[in-house]
């Protein structure tokens with residue numbers, strides 16, 4: 001923290017991180033705080049950013065859902081899909097479209113995000129019980145989801161960038177696996193690569209800005225994890241963790257989103273929002289040169305700003321880890 005920034009002023013909005021948060025729906029991920037557990041209000045402020053980001057990544061989401069359908073195979077009818085830590089429910093909607101005989105349930109701790117999910121489902125015509133929402137907090141509320149008052153056990157459980165917000169990640173996976181029907185699949189999007197959207201040398205400041213942003217975000221991510229209640233360090237070997245949760249046939253695949261330069265407007269608007277957030281959050285972690293570069297990149301009028309420069313692209317790789325609950 002700089003001498004000029006008080007603890008009170010310190011930025012406490014959930015923000016972004018590299019590979020942990022970089023899934024096929026976001027750029028560098030969201031929801032990471034530094035030594036501060038994100039509150040529902042923090043997540044609420046991110047609703048539009050999360051939805052815009054996810055919409056950009058819809059091609060990769062659809063690809064991911066189709067791959068999960070193929071992995072489940074034709075012999076496994078999918079009647080219920082749970083999207084745990086759904087945010088505004090973009091992937092929930094994709095699942096409802098991919099599995100037309102299933103109900104897709106968006107599950108999140110933040111009510112405002114679930115309102116977005118419902119509104120989105122209505123806009124898409126996914127009514128009549130195709131998409132529903134359920135407020136629940138990982139991990140303590142999960143058991144109730146399988147009970148009589150919950151939607152019941154699922155054939156497919158998807159969780160993208162939510163498990164890393166739980167202190168005990170292995171415990172969260174164990175609880176998620178316990179919600180599966182025999183033969184059902186858990187798919188966890190927690191890996192991949194930090195998003196890329198600028199060349200190494202952008203002709204401004206010191207080359208390598210993206211790598212330095214990644215390093216700063218990694219540090220913040222670690223601070224976020226350490227600050228979670230009951231935080232447990234675990235070797236993040238996701239296949240091994242899924243195996244310890246009792247799942248078999250464990251594997252992974254990676255979905256790619258590749259939007260070459262020149263990036264169309266919606267992608268630029270998302271990146272502008274992303275860089276503005278990073279600029280606000282990282283005053284203590286970046287040097288003056290990098291902060292000045294971010295000021296130019298986020299200036300809507302600047303020819304070298306992210307909204308106008310010709311060399312902006314968007315490349316995102318998200319790894320999904322899967323495992324199946326053994327059939328009885």
Ligand SMILES: C[S@@+](CC[C@H](N)C(=O)[O-])C[C@H]1O[C@@H](n2cnc3c(N)ncnc32)[C@H](O)[C@@H]1O
Nearest residue numbers: 030031043085086087109110137138160162165
């Ligand atoms: C980074 S966002 C990911 C949203 C969405 N899955 C996606 O990939 O776009 C994390 C989401 O997890 C939710 N979340 C965080 N901690 C949670 C918890 N302990 N239980 C349930 N949801 C949680 C947040 O409200 C937020 O919607």
